[in-house]
Amino acid sequence: MLATLRGFVRKELSQALRDPRMRGMLFVMPVLQLLLFGFALSSEIRNIRLAVVSRPDDAYTRRLVDRFDSSGWFKRADPGAGDPFDWVRSGRAEAVLVAPRDGGDHDSGRGSAVYQLLIDATNAERARGVEQYARAVLAAHLRAEGGGAAAPPAFSFAVRTLYNPEEDTATFLVPGTLCLLLGLTALTFTGMSMAREREMGTLETLLSAPIAPVEIMLGKTVPFVILGMIQLPLVLFVSWLMGVPIRAPLWEIAACAFVFVCAAVSIGFLIASFMKNQQQSMLGTFLILFPMIQLSGVIYPVENMPAAIRWITRVDPMRYFVVLVRHLMLKGGDLGAVLPNVAALIVIGAIAWFWARHRFHQTLN
Amino acid sequence: MSATFQWSRALSIARKEARHIRRDPVTLAAALGLPVLLVCFFGFVIDLNVREVGLLVADGDRTRASRELVELFSASGYFKVTPAASEAEATKALGDERAKAALIIAPEFERNVRAGRPASAQVLLDGADNAYAGTVSAYLSGVQETATRRLTRAPLPKASIRARFLFNPELNSKWFIVPGIFVIVVGLIASLLTALTVAREWENGSMELLLATPVSPLEIIFGKIAPYLVLCLAGVALVYGMARIVFGVPFVGNHFVFFLATGLFLAATMAQGLVISVVTRQQQLAFQLAMNTGMLPIQLLSGFIFPVESMTLPFQLVTGIIPARWYMTITRSLFLRAPDLAMIAPPLAALAALAAVFVAFAWRKFKTDLEP
Numbered sequence: 001m002l003a004t005l006r007g008f009v010r011k012e013l014s015q016a017l018r019d020p021r022m023r024g025m026l027f028v029m030p031v032l033q034l035l036l037f038g039f040a041l042s043s044e045i046r047n048i049r050l051a052v053v054s055r056p057d058d059a060y061t062r063r064l065v066d067r068f069d070s071s072g073w074f075k076r077a078d079p080g081a082g083d084p085f086d087w088v089r090s091g092r093a094e095a096v097l098v099a100p101r102d103g104g105d106h107d108s109g110r111g112s113a114v115y116q117l118l119i120d121a122t123n124a125e126r127a128r129g130v131e132q133y134a135r136a137v138l139a140a141h142l143r144a145e146g147g148g149a150a151a152p153p154a155f156s157f158a159v160r161t162l163y164n165p166e167e168d169t170a171t172f173l174v175p176g177t178l179c180l181l182l183g184l185t186a187l188t189f190t191g192m193s194m195a196r197e198r199e200m201g202t203l204e205t206l207l208s209a210p211i212a213p214v215e216i217m218l219g220k221t222v223p224f225v226i227l228g229m230i231q232l233p234l235v236l237f238v239s240w241l242m243g244v245p246i247r248a249p250l251w252e253i254a255a256c257a258f259v260f261v262c263a264a265v266s267i268g269f270l271i272a273s274f275m276k277n278q279q280q281s282m283l284g285t286f287l288i289l290f291p292m293i294q295l296s297g298v299i300y301p302v303e304n305m306p307a308a309i310r311w312i313t314r315v316d317p318m319r320y321f322v323v324l325v326r327h328l329m330l331k332g333g334d335l336g337a338v339l340p341n342v343a344a345l346i347v348i349g350a351i352a353w354f355w356a357r358h359r360f361h362q363t364l365n
Numbered sequence: 366m367s368a369t370f371q372w373s374r375a376l377s378i379a380r381k382e383a384r385h386i387r388r389d390p391v392t393l394a395a396a397l398g399l400p401v402l403l404v405c406f407f408g409f410v411i412d413l414n415v416r417e418v419g420l421l422v423a424d425g426d427r428t429r430a431s432r433e434l435v436e437l438f439s440a441s442g443y444f445k446v447t448p449a450a451s452e453a454e455a456t457k458a459l460g461d462e463r464a465k466a467a468l469i470i471a472p473e474f475e476r477n478v479r480a481g482r483p484a485s486a487q488v489l490l491d492g493a494d495n496a497y498a499g500t501v502s503a504y505l506s507g508v509q510e511t512a513t514r515r516l517t518r519a520p521l522p523k524a525s526i527r528a529r530f531l532f533n534p535e536l537n538s539k540w541f542i543v544p545g546i547f548v549i550v551v552g553l554i555a556s557l558l559t560a561l562t563v564a565r566e567w568e569n570g571s572m573e574l575l576l577a578t579p580v581s582p583l584e585i586i587f588g589k590i591a592p593y594l595v596l597c598l599a600g601v602a603l604v605y606g607m608a609r610i611v612f613g614v615p616f617v618g619n620h621f622v623f624f625l626a627t628g629l630f631l632a633a634t635m636a637q638g639l640v641i642s643v644v645t646r647q648q649q650l651a652f653q654l655a656m657n658t659g660m661l662p663i664q665l666l667s668g669f670i671f672p673v674e675s676m677t678l679p680f681q682l683v684t685g686i687i688p689a690r691w692y693m694t695i696t697r698s699l700f701l702r703a704p705d706l707a708m709i710a711p712p713l714a715a716l717a718a719l720a721a722v723f724v725a726f727a728w729r730k731f732k733t734d735l736e737p
Contacts, residue, residue, distance in 0.1 A: 019650075021644070021645065021650060021654070022650065022653075025653055025654060025657050029657045029658065033661055033662065036662075036666070036680075036683065037661070037665055037666075039680065040666065040676050040677075040680035040683065040684075041665060041666075041671045041676070042671070042675055042676065043495060043498075043499040043671070044675060045672065045675050046674070046675040047674045047675060048674075060524075064524070085531065088531050088532075088702070089531070089532075089702045089703060089704065090704055090705040090707075090708055091698060091702075091704045091705065091708035091709075092705075092708070094674075104524065107524075108523040108524050111521070111523075112521055112522065112523055112524060112525060113523065113524040113525075114524075114525055114526075114527055115524060115525070115526050115527070116526075116527050116529060117526050117527065117528045117529065118529050118531055119528055119529065119530050119531065120531055120532065120702070121530035121531055121532050121533035121534070121536055121701075122532055122533065122541070122697045122698055122700075122701045122702055123541055123672060123697065124413070124530075124533050124536040124537065124538050124540065124541040125413055125538070125541065125670070126672050126674075126675075127530050127533070127536060128503050128536060129503060131506075131526075131528040131530075132503055132506045134526055134528070135506050135510070135526055136506070138524060138525070138526050141524070142522050142523060142524060145523065146523070153483060153513065154481070154483060154484070154513055154517040155478070155483070155484050155485065155509065155512050155513040155516055155517050156483070156484075156485045156509060157485065157486055157487070157488045157505050157508075157509055158485050158486070158487045158488070159487075159488045159490065159502060159505065160487060160488070160489050160490070161490045161492040161498055162456070162459055162460075162489055162490065162491060162492050163491070163492040163493050164492030164493070165492070167492070169495075171492070172492070172495035172498075173495055175493070176495070177661065177665070180661060181661070184656060184657065184660060184661070185657075188652065188653050188656050188657075189653070192648075192649040192652055192653065193649070196648075196649050278565075278648045278649065278652075279391060279561060279565065279648070280391060282557070282561060282648070282652045283391065283395055283399075285652075285656075286553070286557065286656070287399075289656070289660070290403065290550075290553070290660075291406075293660065293661075293664070294407060294410070294411070295410070297494070297496065298496070299496065299664060299665070299670055300411050300412075300413060300496055300670070301494065301496040301497040301500060303418060303419070303465070303497060304411075304412045304413060304414070304500070305410055305411070305412060306409065306410070306412070309409075309410045323462060326493035326494065327462060327493065329493075330492065330493040331460055331493060334460060334461060336461055337460070337461045337462045
């Protein structure tokens, strides 16, 4: 049995690794994407194009606008003449600050000056951020106006982001994308390899050879687990280079990744067992992979999803793995938090494996 | 092989391909059914409006002021408050994945508030979950303002901001998600479809046969892309109808510009798929390459959730080679506000340029294959 398995592993690995394009996909693409996402993406909002409508003699507003300019979040837009609403509609400005009609000097002296801020809410999330930043700029302005920057606000929240106090974007995003990358390879490679054998008729040859079905199954899955596990040290190393902390012992990360990759490979094999040819197999893989990524909690928080969907996310192995990797890399390996997620991965993987085995035996009869 | 482009030859290839599609239920379902299905599902699933977020509260003060502050959180509708015994317990819950946010109120809270001294309450966020921490902190500034007004006797600020959200006054996240997820789903499916069908022709040798005929590579490219483009346009029309009817997303832009942009976007993504198939010439490789280069970049770098404008300039330039990034800005603005043509022209031009570059690249790859 071991000899057969070794043969399978050697064949699949050399097939995957001898093609330079395949090597690129396995080793260069994940590194490139990790670097790109870690450095490019940011939850901070920048380059907000702000236009201002105010009286030319309004010194109070001018000081406020200076503060907007120096905040680093806003960039001045000069949309020319016309209606502020129209500037936003046409896309010439993203936000417009409209000073009170009588000027900030006059109104703030009398009591309160109400500034109107028109925000392009085509991107609702960004719009919320724009409002938040504008309020922060105004608060700083008010403090400076009212007796120097030293006077603190009457009430404030002291927000502490645990495990990532500097709010470093790479630390935020790399653990999650790392999970997506590992899952992507494990799933696409297994499903396609099996479908290809089937389409080319070589599966028939394998089945008629004196090998036990379980050996074939292992032979078509173990190599891909190995491929996935080869990727792991590489992506971990790149994350470390990017300054993302790795607080849990490496063996613990490797063990969790192993369980996840096994589960993902089993799912890939299960999908392939439903498909007749490569085209179907690809569509099937896409149909499973896309929701898996969407529901994993990397791009949007799972907590916000409707209750019924939150229930569906429980069968998404990626969701557990994302929690695990974030926990292991940023918080350290607390077994009480790790074990339930690992158990869930084992259950999902086992169900996929036995289901796939059942289907595989059926094709034999 | 003739160097000139003849419509009759290109069209007969297109006709053959169209017949092929008509007989293939899988392709038809993938191009027409899949986008509607996925956009509908995720339109319902993805909700960026925070509501009922679990918040652990360790109230060390237990006074009227502190209770009022906690009340503000639970009454906002965004948070679901659960009491915690102490700060240490709350911190531990965050470490054990039992909670994602905590509010800690120090014992001196009310006394500080009453005395007019600056008072503050601590909020702990789980920094391991970026998506979550971002959404929660965005809500805090609103709560802070109300709390200042309600708790302290601080004089009214001399200036205030009244925000008006144009084009989506209620910040309905469906209006933002549906046009976005639509771009992603259509983009992925269009590039996959072309990559796979053409790779299959290479794999089973029928592309070699085609190249042996007097048909020129450009005619083949046109003949292969055009039918899928029409098919995917039909898919887009279905999704458009659904966005309007099921999700109630308004469309205030120009339909002709939308049609033009969609055509250019589909041409660019399909040409991208074609490049993948010409480079790989094998279905398995083509699929893996399409998934590895497409799946994550199109979701993370297209501006769907993470705005391109917030990236630094070099990375903004990198996102330029992703057709979805340009189409995303066009669709979002066409759906919700009616932008000037001058503002839409650069992304349209970028899409056209990308389509041309990808086609040229595929064409050259075809040609080198023909020359011995």
